[in-house]
Amino acid sequence: MAHSSTTKQSDISLSNCGYSKVLDIISNKWTALIIYAMENGKIRYGEMLKRVEGISKKMLTQTVRKLERDGLVQRHITPTVPPSVEYSLTTLGETLLQPMKELRQWGRVNYTQVVDARVKYDFAYTTDSHEADSINR
Template identity: 85%
Template structure:
């Protein structure tokens, strides 16, 4: 009797570099907040105005998460009132180019994605497409 080796998954969430990166930038706001800092230091209020639709609470949570991940740093200037600016760290800046590439892919291809979705929704799921009928003679 042949011995069957146990097949091990070679793609896992715990070891996948893609999923780890997506965990960092895939929140609704993270990429937009990173883009808000791509030109250097920016004040909180400026970011709030630049990122359309983000609430103060969500901006604060997003900046804190990115700071925790080592992508953003906070600069405090002891003025009255205290001035706080945010910028990308070297690690955060190293993420800009891959994100810009992904953004360009979206600009170049998203229309095709929308067309595919419309076609899929119109035709239905692959499971709902009838198979070729068996005809009797």
Template identity: 90%
Template sequence: MAHSSTTKQSNISLSNCGYSKVLDIISNKWTALVIYAMENGKIRYGEMLRRVEGISKKMFTQTVRKLERDGLVQRHIIPTVPLSVEYSLTTLGETLLQPMKELRQWGRENYTQVVEARVKYDSAYTPGSHEAGSIN
């Protein structure tokens, strides 16, 4: 006997979905860039700021602290005068590199199509177009 849609239990939820949990970790635009900056090993604070174009000191600090809290990044303090700080991916953080590289590759191969689809959609559904009234 088939179940009705009202008795069917949801198998997709924010609290149980592995995808949403991972996206919660890496969805910030700076997170991916910071992780990529560390893909070749330890990197100093100043070098990281230079490599990640457009990131402010405040946003960088927030991003690496979140990644450190999640166990993906470790901070190394070098006892120099003044103190130097280096960051690197943990073993857990390194496991994110491959799936992130695959997403980056998907973007390189397909993002042009996404842009084209957006342009097509926007031109079809802008005020004044004959289809615009059909979206509710």
């Protein structure tokens, strides 16, 4: 949509944008990894803890609870001693797998270009800063 200087209202809003609401659900760095851990079906808590590198018990618990609250994950408790707990994606959670796989593939193909752009930007910015510093002396 073209920007007009006569526009009085914003046409892009965090509160009304469905895309930003979805990103709010999945943008936590652990969420995608936990969803990937469940992409092949039920998984026990301890196995997920081992599979997701660097996650703490506290963060895993908080993240699966959030995903459960959002309707993306379901918890299965088997009444054994001690109780056996497994997690899996709900039907709704499974609908996220394809777009997330596409985003993962985009990252595999394009992330080196992002890194290269950052290096070029940082070099140009650092070079400009040094030039400005030497001029101001």
